[in-house]
Amino acid sequence: MDRHDLDFLLSDILHCPVLELPLRRDSVLSQEQSALWQEYVDRLKCQEPPQYILGKAWFYGLELEVNPAVLIPRPETEGLVERALGLLQPGSKVLEIGTGSGAIAIALKQSMPSAEITATDSSEAALSVAKRNAARHNCAIDFIQADLFPPQQDSFGLIVSNPPYISPAEYNALEARVRAWEPSQALLAAEDGLWYYRRILERAAACLIPQGLVCFEHGATQRQGILAIAEAHGFACVEAGTDLAGRERYLTLRHPD
Numbered sequence: 325m326d327r328h329d330l331d332f333l334l335s336d337i338l339h340c341p342v343l344e345l346p347l348r349r350d351s352v353l354s355q356e357q358s359a360l361w362q363e364y365v366d367r368l369k370c371q372e373p374p375q376y377i378l379g380k381a382w383f384y385g386l387e388l389e390v391n392p393a394v395l396i397p398r399p400e401t402e403g404l405v406e407r408a409l410g411l412l413q414p415g416s417k418v419l420e421i422g423t424g425s426g427a428i429a430i431a432l433k434q435s436m437p438s439a440e441i442t443a444t445d446s447s448e449a450a451l452s453v454a455k456r457n458a459a460r461h462n463c464a465i466d467f468i469q470a471d472l473f474p475p476q477q478d479s480f481g482l483i484v485s486n487p488p489y490i491s492p493a494e495y496n497a498l499e500a501r502v503r504a505w506e507p508s509q510a511l512l513a514a515e516d517g518l519w520y521y522r523r524i525l526e527r528a529a530a531c532l533i534p535q536g537l538v539c540f541e542h543g544a545t546q547r548q549g550i551l552a553i554a555e556a557h558g559f560a561c562v563e564a565g566t567d568l569a570g571r572e573r574y575l576t577l578r579h580p581d
């Protein structure tokens with residue numbers, strides 16, 4: 325079992341930050357806490373992610389509800405939020421495609437309250453989680469169940485998305501616990517893993533204002549493939565970024581019309 329997972333669970337039982345655990349080494353667990361600890365360890369042995377065990381995860385300094393209907397937000401996605409924030413003007417209209425727990429949309433709205441944010445997901449169960457998270461953080465976000473784009477024609481200044489991007493071949497090589505517990509529709513993308521980028525870029529220009537932007541998170545080997553699709557649809561690359569581990573991870577694209 326992973327030490328970080330155990331610490332994450334123990335800190336919740338002891339109601340203290342993980343960093344304080346060394347100071348609490350001599351704590352004696354009550355009977356109730358011991359029973360809970362045993363339950364958590366048993367669930368970890370079944371490979372359940374600790375975030376699903378506790379029903380919560382941290383993203384961009386925000387505590388979010390998570391359950392197996394939504395992807396556990398990843399730290400590298402905070403880099404996408406930072407890029408998107410650098411592109412927003414007060415009052416910008418933003419569309420997030422594939423919102424899951426609502427992590428990106430909520431982080432953007434918290435940092436730029438005047439932004440008008442619409443967020444879509446095809447999963448009704450994911451949207452229920454996202455709506456509860458937005459309510460908990462007092463964020464007014466228009467959540468819509470849709471296949472990528474909202475059905476009503478609208479024009480956005482920015483489309484931001486961390487779509488599914490794992491090809492079927494890569495999916496089989498993922499950690500067993502990701503495959504067993506996290507929703508496959510949040511991870512799997514047909515063909516070479518670029519299926520969602522193709523579908524989004526085919527339609528994005530029609531939903532953007534002139535000079536509108538698209539900001540993507542993507543897999544570490546996908547940059548050139550996405551750039552080729554983007555170019556074919558008239559987009560120019562504004563920025564290509566890496567995550568903290570130096571992996572190619574983010575693309576910002578602009579459409580002139």
Ligand SMILES: C[S@@+](CC[C@H](N)C(=O)[O-])C[C@H]1O[C@@H](n2cnc3c(N)ncnc32)[C@H](O)[C@@H]1O
Nearest residue numbers: 397422423424445446447471472486487488510
């Ligand atoms: C990689 S997850 C991203 C979740 C969240 N935005 C994040 O970054 O943690 C992709 C999300 O896209 C959603 N999705 C998959 N197919 C979709 C579609 N056709 N239309 C809208 N959303 C879709 C999934 O349900 C999932 O919530």
